Every structure is written in structure tokens, then in C-alpha cells.
Amino acid sequence: MSSAAPRSAGRDHLWSVEEHLEDILTTVRPLDPIELQLLDAQGCVLVEDVTVPVSLPPFDNSSMDGYAVRVADVAGASEEFPAVLTVVGDVAAGRAGLLQVGPGQAARIMTGAPLPPGAEAVVPVEWTDGGLGGGPVSGMRARSASPEGATGEVRVHRPAPPRAHVRAKGSDVRAGDRVLEAGTVLGPPQIGLLAAIGRGTVRVRPRPRVVVLSTGSELVPPGEPLAEGQIHDSNSFALTAAARDAGAIAYRVGAVADDAETLRATIEDQLVRADLMVTSGGVSVGAYDVVKEALSHAADAEEDGGGVEFRKLAMQPGKPQGFGTVGPDHTPLLALPGNPVSSYVSFELFVRPAIRALMGLQDLHRPTARAVLRCDKALTSPAGRRQFLRGRYADGAVTPVGGASSHLVAALAHANALIVVGEDTESLEPDADVEVVLLG
Amino acid sequence: MSSAAPRSAGRDHLWSVEEHLEDILTTVRPLDPIELQLLDAQGCVLVEDVTVPVSLPPFDNSSMDGYAVRVADVAGASEEFPAVLTVVGDVAAGRAGLLQVGPGQAARIMTGAPLPPGAEAVVPVEWTDGGLGGGPVSGMRARSASPEGATGEVRVHRPAPPRAHVRAKGSDVRAGDRVLEAGTVLGPPQIGLLAAIGRGTVRVRPRPRVVVLSTGSELVPPGEPLAEGQIHDSNSFALTAAARDAGAIAYRVGAVADDAETLRATIEDQLVRADLMVTSGGVSVGAYDVVKEALSHAADAEEDGGGVEFRKLAMQPGKPQGFGTVGPDHTPLLALPGNPVSSYVSFELFVRPAIRALMGLQDLHRPTARAVLRCDKALTSPAGRRQFLRGRYADGAVTPVGGASSHLVAALAHANALIVVGEDTESLEPDADVEVVLLG
Known part of the structure; x- marks a missing residue:
């Protein structure tokens, strides 16, 4: 595992948010590209410059339903003194034919159909009598109902x-033109x-496969009854949904009990479908912090420098974090704290x-913005830690929702932004100018 | 089919963008709700108010790894004069036990574990010697390695x-609290x-199933060679991707040839999996405009007023449009014009x-914004039609990309906004203030 961050500072070093993030982004490499069917590539990043093999449109064609004519034949034509032309047939889109437009002739032509040899222009059907011998018409009759129209x-x-x-x-693009550059994200128009x-x-980079697992012997799946001391597993659901929202193919693994052997076996088992592993819980200083126990051990067992490092960050919530690589392919693993709000903020x-x-x-x-803080009294924040409060942002102002406590999952569900309170700020007055992360 | 729009104006009525949209939105009703597994409901709209069955947290619990103590036992404690307590055992998360904390006693407790009877507060492990008889510690040893810690x-x-x-x-939510209201969109925190x-x-409204089909005998799937007069089908791909982007489950049907019977049969066949049908092409005034031909006929055959109406809109691109309902369930159908840019703008x-x-x-x-028009010379726009030009928007300014022509699909792929030019505007000078639709 490569690292640009100051490991030398030792176990008690308090990592900044930037140091931890830089360590992660230095380690995580873009996935190898693969060739995908067009619709499977939606939202993915192109890795090739795309050039045009054949000019578009590939042939001169009509932009209207009308008649393909020779210019001299219609010169001076008016409603009073119309040009009278012999219709030699239909040119429909997709039907390349042998029709030729000679002097005094016209071919009935449809939008997108190739301009037949001899013709020099198209007159829209609305500029003609549509072959009916009367005044101007508003359209053609369907060929199937009125074959005589041709x-x-x-x-x-x-x-x-x-x-x-x-x-x-070639008026849209010409053969050889580069129309899309490597790095383009493929949306519907692309x-x-x-x-x-x-x-x-x-050829694109595929969506990453992310395996999400929560840990904790107290966790019971939602929908099942709680015994004493138990709570429902929510992190594996929120993190799986968040991973999908970020563009990943996410797999939710049920909560794993606080047993190091079980956790190691589960991770080993899941590695086959993981480009990234995300765990929640078990990263702090307790005697049952299973992720720390299981993966610190795995680090020792590996020869090549892989392994997960557990550290403290100068942030709130989200102080305890783990990051490293696991398994033979050095799959990156992020170990998030177990409190639901801490794990969600850490995910973001x-x-x-x-x-x-x-x-x-x-x-x-995520995009950030400046906002005016709307609150009744000053907010306090611990010195030396960057705090991320949940807030509701609208029209340049943000209102905190819920408190600073990291278990207020109900408040989180009503937030649409994180209010960032810097390490050096211990108090924020009402109407202060603050940075917000927009959760979109 | 209900309609708030002025049908009485007859076939030659030029519909405004608003009239057509209002007709569509008056007809299309939200889908019936269904009960979905949590992760299947991501991005869907809740149709029930959700109340809390059991308070959260469901029991008093520790927010730290540390020791559960009686307040009187630690009153006045300091590093020099520590309170010495007997450790009666571990309280781990999820393990409801029979531990009781009496006078002079402490229970080692983990984050999230229930506060044992008798205990009144938790002291973090960092405020103790961790049972090792030395100075303050930074954490506990894993129970599995050091069982004597308990x-x-x-x-x-x-x-x-x-x-x-x-x-x-109950400090997060209390039993009976309403935590989410009907109408909430379910993202990861929810x-x-x-x-x-x-x-x-x-209980949510499901994602709509949208069947997309393009029409045109000239269309060949991408990846296959073109014969003379043929072009590649792009609309069915762009529209399918756009429908997914809008939140739908979209099914792409290959291009259908310009034959009314085939089209009718294909639509009938696909209705079983469609909450909405979208076609492209065949809606104009030509003799081979198959959607118009096939669905105008279907309208006549139905008894109950269903059917598709084809109309002209006061807009560019996208003048010819069809809208109505088809089949026994009155499935809404939008018939878009066939030019790729027209169909994409119509989709939006x-x-x-x-x-x-x-x-x-x-x-x-889509969100809209005001922008300064960046261009070298004035843009012209037809009177009486609302024009939607493709543009690149950034930082309050928008630059047109490509021309007004409706086949410039390459330019569309480099746009991120539509520049709206009103019906009454025939010319826009450089630096004009314009409305833009942000394509996101």
C-alpha cells in the first residue's frame, strides 16, 4: 500500500480529514477498462477517444416531407402560376432506389430519405397541392391508403x-472527426x-462492485423482532444505498457477529466480487472491536505490505477509521465507525x-457552497476537530437539524447538507458564513 | 382521455408547449403503490406516513468504550487519587446480561451496550488505567487476547x-413519532x-416501466453495416438511457419498420410490460409516417375515447408530436418526432x-436558470415558435453549441443545457439575458 500521508507520526497521530483522504486516493486506482454494450455503459467513463467512421448523415437527404425537384423547374412558381411536374415515384427513408429526377419531373420524398440523382432541392408538401389538383395541402395521405399519391x-x-x-x-460529423474524448461520462446524449x-x-471503466458489511453482535435485520439489548442493522442498508447512489454495483452482506474468525472468513469469501470493501463498526478502542482485531491480524500475516491501518481522525463524527488493502488482489477496504451518523458522514x-x-x-x-447559518443561539464545536453537522440548505441559508450527537439518525434523514465547522472554530454565531457540503 | 387543453381549436391549432404538457400531466396518474423491500425502494416515493414502533435507542446505552460506574464511587477521582473499583465483568453490545453494578463496582462496557442496572454513568477507558495498574490507557485489549480485562x-x-x-x-426517536411523511423520496439516509x-x-410507488421503440425502415442497429440510404438507430438508445436517468425501468425495443400492421402488433405485444410507451419517428406529414397511421387507426377502433392525437406544437425542434393512450389499460403513449435532437428535446x-x-x-x-448569452453575433429564431437551442452552461453564462438544425446530434452530446428562446423573440443579441434548462 502506497501512502503520501505521515505514517511516521505513529499510532497516536491524529490524522486530518485531508491526510486520510489523500491516503485513500493515492491507493485506489481506476478499474481496468472493459468493452461494454452501449446501454450497459451508461454513467461510465470512456477510456478511448471516439472518432467517426462514416460521415453523418452518410448521404444528402431531405429534411422535409415533400417533393425532390430541379431548381429550374420551380423557378418563379406561385400559387397562381404553379409549376406542374410529373411525379416519378416515392423516395422513402431507408429505400435506396433507382429513381432519377429529370427535367419536368419530381419525386415524392420523405424526411430522411436520400436525395435522388437529378434533384437539386426539396419543396415541402405544404408548398404544393399534394398531387390533388386543388390548393395547398397540409400533408400527404398515407401511402398504404392512397398509393396513387406516388x-x-x-x-x-x-x-x-x-x-x-x-x-x-457530413453536415453533422465527418469521417475522422473526434466526437468524444477519453474521460467523457456517458449520459443519454453521448x-x-x-x-x-x-x-x-x-470501451469504458466498469462500475465498481462494492461489498458492504456491518458488524456487531447486537444487530438484527429490520423486520425481525428485537431481543433485549439488540438493535436493528441500519448501516448495511444505508451504505449499500449510498454506494449505489455514488455509481457502484453494491452488495449488502448481512451483519456479522463480533467474532474475528467469522469476520475474516466472511471478508475472504466476499473478496471474489469486490472491487472495494466497506465495513461499519468495530474500529474503536473497545475489547470487542472485531474489525480492528480481525484485520490488524491479517496485516501481520501478509508479506507484501498490505493490511489495514486503524487511526484516529481530527473530525466529529467519525473519529475512528480504518483503511488499507486486503486479500491477494490488495482490494481496498474502508472500515467505518459503527454509529449510523458517523458511518454515513464517513461514507460521504x-x-x-x-x-x-x-x-x-x-x-x-460533492459540490460545496457558502451559506448563512440560521440558528437561535451559537453552535459550539470541539477545538482541533473538524465537525460535520447535519443541516437543511436552501437559497443560501442552512439550518442545523438534530444535534451533534452521532446517533441521531432521524435528523440525518431530514438533512440535505453537511455544515463544516473548521478545526480552529469553537463557536459559530447565528448568521455566520459557513461552508456546506450539498448532499444532492 | 381527459384533457384540459383546447381541443376545439381543431387539427390546425398550433399547441403551445404548456398546453401539450398540461394535456400529458392531466392524463398521466401516479402508479399504484406496492410494498417493496427496503433496498428495492431506493429513489421511490413513500406513500405512507411512517411512525416509530419502538423508541430509538430502545434502551439506555453507552456512547463510549469504558466502564459503567456509580457516580458516588468516582466523585473526586483524579490521576493522583484514583477511584479503585472492582470490575464485575463485560457488557458487550448485543449481550443482555445479568450484570449488576453495586457500590465500589464497575462493569467494563462497550459502545452501544445497555447500561447495566445500578450504573449511573460511563467513564471512557481513556480516563482509566484500563485495569493494568499503570497510567491512563488509550484503549482496551481485545477480549479474545486478554480475557482477564473483564x-x-x-x-x-x-x-x-x-x-x-x-x-x-428514546433520545433519537420515540415510539409513535412520525419520522417520515408520505411523499418523501427514499435516499440512503431515509x-x-x-x-x-x-x-x-x-409502501412506495414503483419505478415506471417504460417501453421505448423507434420507427423507420432506414434504421440499422449500431454495430451492423449500413446499406445505401440507411442510418444507425440512435433514438431508441438515447431515449432508453434518458428514461433510466429519469428514474424509470426502461426496455429498448429494436427499431420497427414503417409498416402500420407491424407497429400495431409490436405495441400490442409490449403493452404487458409498459406503464408508458415512447415512440420516435413517423409523426409528421409524410406518406410513410407509420406511427400516425397505425395509432390514428387504433383510436377509431376504440370505443371509450382512448387513442392518440397527433398535433403541431409551437416549438422548434419538436413541432410534430403525438400523445394519447393505447390498449385496454389506457397506457399513456408519447409519440416523439424522429430527428435525434428533436426526440431528445421532446423527451426532456x-x-x-x-x-x-x-x-x-x-x-x-429540470431546474432552470438565467444566463448571459455568449455568442459572436445575434441568434435568430422563428416568430411564433419557442426555440430550444443546445448550449454549454457554466458560471451564469451559456454558449450555444452547434446550430439550430435538428440533426446535429454531435453538438447535443457536448451540451449541458437548453437555451429557451420565447415565441415572441426573433433575435437574441450577444450578452442577452436568457433562460436555460439545466440538463444536469
Whole structure:
């Protein structure tokens, strides 16, 4: 495991949020790219520059439903003195034909259909009598109901300059043009463009597979009754949902009891489907902190420097954290604290950027904003620790919800932002200018 | 089909964007709710008010790893004159025991474990010698390695007031509290909260199933070679991706040829898995406009007023549009124009709000903003039509990308906003103040 952070400071070093994050982002590498079907690549990052194999549109075609004509034939045409042309047939989209438009002739043509040889412009059907011998029409009759529309005569009421209503070959993109650059995130319009230029598959970094497991002998799945001293497992649900929200394919493993052997076996078992492992709980200073116990041991057993390091961060909530790599592939593992609010805040600060780094995204972080703090009395914050309070942000102002206590999961569900209180700030007055992380 | 829009104006009525949208949103109703597993409900809208069955936390518990003590026993304690207490055992999370803390006694307690009877406060392990007989310690040794830690004596170096480091039963939420209201969108923190209060399933509106099909005999799937006059099908890919992005479960049906019988049969076939159908192409005034032909016919055949109406909108791109209902369940169907940019803009304006209305969301529309138009020369726009130009928005300014032509799919892939040019505006000077729709 590489590290840019000051390990030398020893076990009692209080890591800053930046140091911990830098250690994670130095270790986590973007996943190897794979070739995916277009729709499977949605939301993924392109790893190739995409160039156009064939110009788009690939041929001159009509931008209107109308008649393909020779310009000289319709010069000076008006409703009073229409140009009368012989209709030689239909040119429908997708039906490349042998139709040729000679002097005095017109081909009935549909939007997107190739301009037939001899024709120089298209007059919209609304500028003609539609072959009916009357005044201007608003459209054509369906070919299936009125096959005679493709024959007979048409009266054209207006002239058309050369290339009128013709989309030129290559007017959208030309063969050889680079239309998408490596690093582009593939949203719907990019997927549409790739399809349009004929790409059925595309080379991207896949979504990371994230295995989420919570630890704690007190945890019972929701929906099952609680015995004395038990609580429901919520972290594995919140973290799995958050990992999906960040772009990952997430697998929720049920809560693991506080037994080091069981935890080690579970992690080993899950490694096969993990690009990243996330645990919650068992990282503090207690006698039953199983993640610390199990993974500190695993670190000793490995030869090549892998392993998980447990540390204290200068933040609240989220002081105890673990990070490192496990297993033969050095799969990154983030060990989050077990309090629901601590684990969620830790996810936002550390796991989300790690997932996005695995995806190859450049933009790893949630947007931040400045806001006016709305509260009745001053907020206090511990010196030397960066505090992340839950808040409700709207229109440039943020109101704290719930208290600083790390178990207020109900308040968290009503927050849409984290209020950042710096290490050096011990008190924030009402109307103070604060930084907020927008949870989106 | 109900309609608030002015149908009486007849076939030649030019519908405004608002009239068409209102017709759609008056017809589309939120889907019936179903009970889903928590993680399957992510992104869905809750239809019930959720109240708390059991207070959270369900019992007084420790917020630290440390020792559960009686307040009188540690009064006046200091490092020089520690309180010496007999350790009666461990209280680990999830292990409800028979431990009782009497005078002169302490129980070693872990974060989250229930406060044992007799104890009144918790002292963190860092305020003690950890039972080792030396100075203050930074944590406990793992129980598995040092079982003797649960016995012997502990020296406590500081006093603790009543309830210190104790999380009170019900301090997060109380039984009977309403913690989530109907209408809440379930993100990770809400899913975490539901799990925490024991809810394994939840009643929500499901994601709508959207069937996307493109029409056109000229269309060939990407990855396959083009014959003369053919182009690649891109709309079904872009629209499927866009429907997923809007929150739907989307099914892409391959392009259907311009044959009314085939199209009718395909739609009938797909109805079983559709809450909404979206087609592209075949809605204009040509003789091969198959969607118009097939669905106008279907409308005549139905008894109860269902059917699809084709209309012209006062907008560019996207003038021809169809909307109505099909099949025995009156499944809503939006028929979009076939030009890739037209269909994508139409999706953003009409299909996305329809999908979000089916989900029961209140917030149907993309955010908009005001921006300064950055361009070298004035932009022109047709009178009487609302134009949606593609633009790149950043920091309060927007720059048009590509031209007004509706086939510039490459430019669309580099846009992140639509520039709205009102019906009454025929020209926009550089630095004009414009409305933009942020495509997110």
C-alpha cells in the first residue's frame, strides 16, 4: 500500500480529514477498462477517444416531407402560376432506389430519405397541392391508403433555391472527426451519438462492485423482532444505498457477529466480487472491536505490505477509521465507525470519492457552497476537530437539524447538507458564513 | 382521455408547449403503490406516513468504550487519587446480561451496550488505567487476547456526572413519532432510518416501466453495416438511457419498420410490460409516417375515447408530436418526432415529467436558470415558435453549441443545457439575458 500521508507520526497521530483522504486516493486506482454494450455503459467513463467512421448523415437527404425537384423547374412558381411536374415515384427513408429526377419531373420524398440523382432541392408538401389538383395541402395521405399519391402530377406553388431542405452528407460529423474524448461520462446524449455513428459497444471503466458489511453482535435485520439489548442493522442498508447512489454495483452482506474468525472468513469469501470493501463498526478502542482485531491480524500475516491501518481522525463524527488493502488482489477496504451518523458522514467524505476514483471520474467530490447559518443561539464545536453537522440548505441559508450527537439518525434523514465547522472554530454565531457540503 | 387543453381549436391549432404538457400531466396518474423491500425502494416515493414502533435507542446505552460506574464511587477521582473499583465483568453490545453494578463496582462496557442496572454513568477507558495498574490507557485489549480485562480492578482518574456518556432510551426517536411523511423520496439516509426503526419493507410507488421503440425502415442497429440510404438507430438508445436517468425501468425495443400492421402488433405485444410507451419517428406529414397511421387507426377502433392525437406544437425542434393512450389499460403513449435532437428535446420537455409524475414525484421539471448569452453575433429564431437551442452552461453564462438544425446530434452530446428562446423573440443579441434548462 502506497501512502503520501505521515505514517511516521505513529499510532497516536491524529490524522486530518485531508491526510486520510489523500491516503485513500493515492491507493485506489481506476478499474481496468472493459468493452461494454452501449446501454450497459451508461454513467461510465470512456477510456478511448471516439472518432467517426462514416460521415453523418452518410448521404444528402431531405429534411422535409415533400417533393425532390430541379431548381429550374420551380423557378418563379406561385400559387397562381404553379409549376406542374410529373411525379416519378416515392423516395422513402431507408429505400435506396433507382429513381432519377429529370427535367419536368419530381419525386415524392420523405424526411430522411436520400436525395435522388437529378434533384437539386426539396419543396415541402405544404408548398404544393399534394398531387390533388386543388390548393395547398397540409400533408400527404398515407401511402398504404392512397398509393396513387406516388404518381400523377404535382403543382408546386413556390420556387426553391439549390439545396433547399437538403441536409448535406457530413453536415453533422465527418469521417475522422473526434466526437468524444477519453474521460467523457456517458449520459443519454453521448450514448445516442455513439449509436448514431454505429458504435454497438464502447470501451469504458466498469462500475465498481462494492461489498458492504456491518458488524456487531447486537444487530438484527429490520423486520425481525428485537431481543433485549439488540438493535436493528441500519448501516448495511444505508451504505449499500449510498454506494449505489455514488455509481457502484453494491452488495449488502448481512451483519456479522463480533467474532474475528467469522469476520475474516466472511471478508475472504466476499473478496471474489469486490472491487472495494466497506465495513461499519468495530474500529474503536473497545475489547470487542472485531474489525480492528480481525484485520490488524491479517496485516501481520501478509508479506507484501498490505493490511489495514486503524487511526484516529481530527473530525466529529467519525473519529475512528480504518483503511488499507486486503486479500491477494490488495482490494481496498474502508472500515467505518459503527454509529449510523458517523458511518454515513464517513461514507460521504471517504467512500464516495473512492468509488468515483475507481470509476475513473475526475470530479470526485460533492459540490460545496457558502451559506448563512440560521440558528437561535451559537453552535459550539470541539477545538482541533473538524465537525460535520447535519443541516437543511436552501437559497443560501442552512439550518442545523438534530444535534451533534452521532446517533441521531432521524435528523440525518431530514438533512440535505453537511455544515463544516473548521478545526480552529469553537463557536459559530447565528448568521455566520459557513461552508456546506450539498448532499444532492 | 381527459384533457384540459383546447381541443376545439381543431387539427390546425398550433399547441403551445404548456398546453401539450398540461394535456400529458392531466392524463398521466401516479402508479399504484406496492410494498417493496427496503433496498428495492431506493429513489421511490413513500406513500405512507411512517411512525416509530419502538423508541430509538430502545434502551439506555453507552456512547463510549469504558466502564459503567456509580457516580458516588468516582466523585473526586483524579490521576493522583484514583477511584479503585472492582470490575464485575463485560457488557458487550448485543449481550443482555445479568450484570449488576453495586457500590465500589464497575462493569467494563462497550459502545452501544445497555447500561447495566445500578450504573449511573460511563467513564471512557481513556480516563482509566484500563485495569493494568499503570497510567491512563488509550484503549482496551481485545477480549479474545486478554480475557482477564473483564476482571480485577480498574483505577478511574476522573469523576463523571450522572448520565455521562449515556445515550438515553428514546433520545433519537420515540415510539409513535412520525419520522417520515408520505411523499418523501427514499435516499440512503431515509433507507437507513427505516431500517433502524425495524422496517424491512415499505409502501412506495414503483419505478415506471417504460417501453421505448423507434420507427423507420432506414434504421440499422449500431454495430451492423449500413446499406445505401440507411442510418444507425440512435433514438431508441438515447431515449432508453434518458428514461433510466429519469428514474424509470426502461426496455429498448429494436427499431420497427414503417409498416402500420407491424407497429400495431409490436405495441400490442409490449403493452404487458409498459406503464408508458415512447415512440420516435413517423409523426409528421409524410406518406410513410407509420406511427400516425397505425395509432390514428387504433383510436377509431376504440370505443371509450382512448387513442392518440397527433398535433403541431409551437416549438422548434419538436413541432410534430403525438400523445394519447393505447390498449385496454389506457397506457399513456408519447409519440416523439424522429430527428435525434428533436426526440431528445421532446423527451426532456414531455417524457421526463411524465415519468416523474408516474413515480408520484412533486418536482417534475429540470431546474432552470438565467444566463448571459455568449455568442459572436445575434441568434435568430422563428416568430411564433419557442426555440430550444443546445448550449454549454457554466458560471451564469451559456454558449450555444452547434446550430439550430435538428440533426446535429454531435453538438447535443457536448451540451449541458437548453437555451429557451420565447415565441415572441426573433433575435437574441450577444450578452442577452436568457433562460436555460439545466440538463444536469
